[in-house]
Amino acid sequence: MSFDGFLTRALVFELQNLVGGRINKIYQPFEQELQIVVRSNRKNYRLNASIHPVYYRLHLTDEKPANPTHAPMFCMLLRKHIENAQILAIQQVENDRIVECLLSGRDELGDQQTYRLIYELMGRHSNILLINHEDKIIDCIKHVPASQNTYRTLQPGGLYIYPPHHVGQLNPFNDTEMNQLAQDTNLDLQTWVKNIQGLSQIGQASLMAQVEQENIYRLSVLERFKLGVLKPQPQTIQTDNKWLYYFYPLKHVQGKITEYANLSELISQYYDEKVRHDRIKQLSGDLIQKINEILKRNRLKLAKLEQDYQKAEQADLYRIKGELLNTFAYQVEKGQDQISLPNYYEADQALLIDLDPRKSVSENSQTYYRKYTKYRDAIRYINEQRDLTFAENDYLEGILVQLERANIEDVESIKEELAQEGYASQRKTATKKRAKVKTKPRQFHSTDGTPIYVGRNNQQNDELSLKLSPRNHWWLHARNIPGAHVIIGSDKPSDQTFTEAAQIAAYFSKFSQSANVPVDTVQVKALHKPNGAKPGFVIYEGQRTLFVTPDETLINQLAE
Template sequence: MPLDGLFTHALVHELNELIVGGRITKVHQPYPNEIVLVVRNNSTNYPLLLSAHPTYARAQISFIPYENPQVAPNFVMFLRRYLEGAKIQSIEQIDNDRIINFFVNTRDELGDIQSVRLTLEMMGRHSNLFLVRQQDQRILDLIKHVPADQNRVRSLMPGATYTLPPQQNLINPFTSLDKLAPLVLDNPSEDWAKVIQSTYQGFSKESAQSLALALKNATNTMQQAKDWLSGFENLSPTLGIKSDQSLSFSAFNWPNTYRSQQSYQSLGELLDAYYIGKAERERVNQQAGTLIRIIKNELKKNKNKKKKLNQTLADADNANQLKVMGDLLITYPHLVSKGMKKVAIENYYDNNQLLTIPLDEKLDGLKNAEKYFNRYRKLKNAVAYVDEQLVLTDKEIDYFETILSQLDVASPKDIDDIRQELIGEGYIRQNKRKKQKPKISKPDRFMSTDGALIEVGKNNLQNERLSLKQANRRDIWLHVQKIPGSHVIIHDDNPSDKTLMEAAQLAAYFSKARESANVPVDYLPAGKLRKPNGAKPGFVIFEGQQTLYVTPSADLPQQLKIK
């Protein structure tokens, strides 16, 4: 189901049970439109994600790891001033809409208690997160500033008075079900979903269809509707796979047409499972948009260069013909006079067959011969240079294709590493204002079924540090054969066959061959790796490897990853 008003009701119910009364210990803004509040309650830390993402807006307890930017954004610095150390008093939903209020008691500069609230509006591209002072409803700040010329309905700037978005004048199903029975009786069953959605607030199409399905064979319509709605408080989070392989989630195991389904302990775990791929990919695309453009431009430039170099080689293959034409012209210069565009001469290299030679009409026979000899020498001399440039160009193409494949499996924390690598290689200009020395993010860590630690580098800087600096010489190194991919290290000099196979599957999954079957993966002790002088980051050479053949699995990384 989409994250509609009903699911928002379920989220508020779960959050009230988990974090109300807790204290906000930390405030982070790992991504442009998302805030994470670490709430300490009942001796447990709950990372509360408040997302105003235009596609994936939501509020949930999320344990998906994240990396904070080196320089904190202004909005999170403002929130820290008001929220760190504050206590969450209550969490409320506005009617059955996709708006959640988090009421917080904090202290102002004088030490007096001040009531503020965080208001999260989950409205697609209009999603926003506000910090509002309760006393006068003044917007202290908000995550997206919207100028008046872009929104004439209400002011969305700091200092304005907060007002709710325009209402739809629909009925809150949790406070009034009076009209449901006559609506069902007065309409044919195939129209029930449409009637429910157009009458009651917070129903997505999928939710309305599920309730209509629940009512279809009910003897007591009102009681069945109440039982169905109670599922949004008596939670049984369910992730379903539809017949078209798409995923859907629900707050409880409602009437559905799922092909298969899986239950979770909490809505937070459910949403983590649902969004881990989608939201992460979107975050990567947002942060890496400039990098992807640069890389694709470099790839295009190098592929065009390779095409021209190959054409030069093809022309060089015909260089001997230029020499023949020059020899014939210098032998029979009297057959050519200025103004001629071509001449036919008996070719003594080819049984005196007539050979038509194009001419520069401004030149005589000897000058035309000299012109052909110059072109011949130039092409011959170019071969060595072109061969050298082809090797360098192929390396550049392999390098940028490797970067693109790394971006395909990158998490948001990996983007800064890739950007820093491109700066170091001279493909992106260094921002002179940034004086902080960038730190390389840590590789992803996995635990094999047999208990061995496996680390996976997600970019070239991680790969190089992991394989050449951190790994023990006897640790086992793995990499897909002749395909761009991650460096994988098993921190064990004698891993079990099962661990070796799982590490090989990870190497195959985090590579350009992740959609393939029967992928060859080379492995050998890390001490046998060498980096040639002048090679790009992450490039190594080796010999004496062994090879496994595996099929990548999308489930294995999730099963083995260390949270």
């Protein structure tokens, strides 16, 4: 996990802006999340914390989630004790993932009291606790009885004890323990790195890579890490199968690097995206799996159709054999199982024809004519089935693209569309009248200020392209690729606007990670929807094709 002791220390330095401020508001929007609004230096800061077993984190945020009608008990208790309290200090415990906020406030009798609000960011053991001046637990967001943890009990009224220390690990920010690390350099590098407290596997790999690749003394690299805490360079790296982040450049990892102004911005965006994907996956259930199964079945069907087509292509050969048997019937002797007859369609070349010795010449000829008729009709059927299957694959692959880019509110409308098309069961609750949140198309603005609209799902694509947009505005779509409909809100957009809109169309398509993506553009009046076509499908003529490479950074800048 990237959220290790070094990153926590860098974050604590970043949170020093809160020291001296007062706690104005306390919210608990979700069972495992807590938000505290701090007024400091004439500015409001939102300190967000989560004890999710996988996505545990602590950072500043601008997000204001909807809060429950009735605040949970832990939130009410915090409001009672530390609302309006002053933050005296924010500090890390050793080099561990434990952050303490030292607070000064008044109790219910008006007496001045000191409290500690402790954030323990430790995976499934994460917790948030309020401790009084006697080190007694006032309450915690997650209670842990003695039956679950024999080392310490996390219950109101219990004595607070720090989590157990990893045996053998040394704090590099403690002078005494740092000296011991200096003396342990005779250990092999991997063992020595594991002795450093608060260094995650990602950090360990980065430290070892710098020592080995740059041939630098191991203590010098460790000092780099310690200095990096004071001046972090937060970044994410996206590889083929992973998305990593750290407070320090991960030079040993190859991938797409995105840099951030501060750690809170990185953590907020990284986990917002991870949580979004998780919630979408939860909402869509087995929908994606079902679509992939249909696509797999269709690919097998297309392979089988191709085999049948190759056989059916021999239809004319069966007709010729039937004709030759009729023409040269006098040459066929009774009981023959094969005969070679001159083929007047191929410059009198001989054609070997198999016969059923139990049948007459006329019957054998009719057998070949029946095969000809069967395969002639089969070609028509095979072509129809191939067209239908390709169209269905394009539609379903487009749905997968939409789910990949979907917001949580988009998933429900996509599921309803699939139910209407017969790909998902219609829920009973869907038949009841209930308020629905109707989402608007995504909106961007080109560099010169021209609005650009992007459909979120197929039904919205149809509505945007065929109903809402003026006929002289411009429509774009990745050519022959599943993707979103894009509308330029102008009848005479600049070349730069065309290019930027084409990049947006390529980005919201199946080939979002590709270079030189073809994008077609026509005016809206050139669009037509065939009768019975699936949602989102249109035909057009007279298009101009642009070739662009999506630039995610630019697209994010153009987003409204």
